[in-house]
Amino acid sequence: MKILIIGGKxxxxxxxxxxxxxxxxxxxxxxxxxxxxxxxxxxxxxxAMFESVGNVDAVVCTAGEAKWAAFDSMTExxxxxxxxxxxxxxxxxxxxxxxxxxxxxxxxxTTGILADYPVVLTxxxxxxxxxxxxxxxxISLELANGIRINAVSSGLVEDAVExxxxxxxxxxxxxxxxxxxxxxxxxxxxxxxxIIRMYDNC
Ligand SMILES: NC(=O)c1ccc[n+]([C@@H]2O[C@H](COP(=O)([O-])OP(=O)(O)OC[C@H]3O[C@@H](n4cnc5c(N)ncnc54)[C@H](OP(=O)(O)O)[C@@H]3O)[C@@H](O)[C@H]2O)c1
Numbered sequence: 001m002k003i004l005i006i007g008g009k010x011x012x013x014x015x016x017x018x019x020x021x022x023x024x025x026x027x028x029x030x031x032x033x034x035x036x037x038x039x040x041x042x043x044x045x046x047x048a049m050f051e052s053v054g055n056v057d058a059v060v061c062t063a064g065e066a067k068w069a070a071f072d073s074m075t076e077x078x079x080x081x082x083x084x085x086x087x088x089x090x091x092x093x094x095x096x097x098x099x100x101x102x103x104x105x106x107x108x109x110t111t112g113i114l115a116d117y118p119v120v121l122t123x124x125x126x127x128x129x130x131x132x133x134x135x136x137x138x139i140s141l142e143l144a145n146g147i148r149i150n151a152v153s154s155g156l157v158e159d160a161v162e163x164x165x166x167x168x169x170x171x172x173x174x175x176x177x178x179x180x181x182x183x184x185x186x187x188x189x190x191x192x193x194x195i196i197r198m199y200d201n202c
Contacts, residue, residue, distance in 0.1 A: 001025070002056045003187065004049075006040060006093065007063025009033035011159050012110065015176045016062060016183045027053055030063065040064065040089030043096060050100040058187045059097050060108040061090050066125040068167075079124050087128040091135060094149065103145040108186040109136060113155040113199050119167055129153065133195050140193030148192035152182035155199035174198055 001024045007013040008028025017026050028034035029049055038049040040063055066082025067074065090109045097107065114122045115129035136151045143149060155174045156164055165173075182196045 001058055003058040003060060004029060004053055004056045005060045005062065006030065006038060007061060010062055012157060012179060013062035015159065015180055016060060019180045020187070040093055041084045043092050046092055046096045050097055055100050055102050056105065057102050058106045058108065059093060059101065060183060060187065061093055062110045064089050064110065066128050068121045068125060070121060071123045074123065082124040082128040087131050090132060094139065098143060098147060101147050106148040106187055108183055109151045111151045111153040113153060115153060121167065136195065137193050150186040150191060150194045150196055152186060152196045152198065154179045154182065172200070
């Protein structure tokens with residue numbers, strides 16, 4: 001398979017890319033890192049990326065940002081960071097990318113545990129994760145040509161423990177092998193419209 005991995009050099013993306021590169025052709029994308037430059041907040045940039053990469057069999061997105069801050073302190077603009085990046089960035093990847101996906105191809109988006117189990121400071125991050133879950137379920141009913149779509153939702157991943165542990169008291173970090181399995185299930189499995197949760201109830 002030819003697999004495009006946006007965010008393929010990030011904490012999760014580099015492990016996912018490294019795994020898939022054993023069996024598949026991998027192209028990684030990012031604003032400053034990867035084989036192809038793309039900013040998912042910019043539709044022109046997404047379109048230019050697909051024009052340069054051409055048709056693919058799978059698109060995996062492990063990119064997308066949202067502002068973490070106390071709700072009291074958040075402005076409307078602060079919410080737009082997550083809406084434009086993690087939410088609409090991934091929605092636009094699907095909206096534009098569906099025309100570059102081979103029949104039977106797949107999209108795999110990334111959300112996270114905050115959709116189900118938010119922690120403080122995550123009003124925006126939790127909200128966009130939940131929105132993506134609804135988007136995935138709805139759009140799986142409409143994608144043509146056998147194209148599938150799923151979201152992988154991990155808990156705090158082992159490789160990010162140092163950075164985020166303080167925000168997730170009592171959470172069990174998710175082993176990277178388990179995280180990678182979520183992406184394998186989405187890309188190499190047959191499911192669609194699935195939210196692949198890689199965590200136990202917290
Ligand atoms: N870390 C965790 O424990 C965890 C758990 C569950 C879910 N998640 C979610 O998983 C995703 C990835 O997390 P991570 O920890 O791997 O993040 P990360 O280490 O910051 O990596 C994110 C990657 O995405 C790229 N990126 C960011 N914004 C982009 C944009 N606008 N356009 C294109 N590429 C962009 C970055 O590359 P450039 O800088 O080159 O653009 C980077 O390679 C995030 O949505 C996060 O919320 C993370």
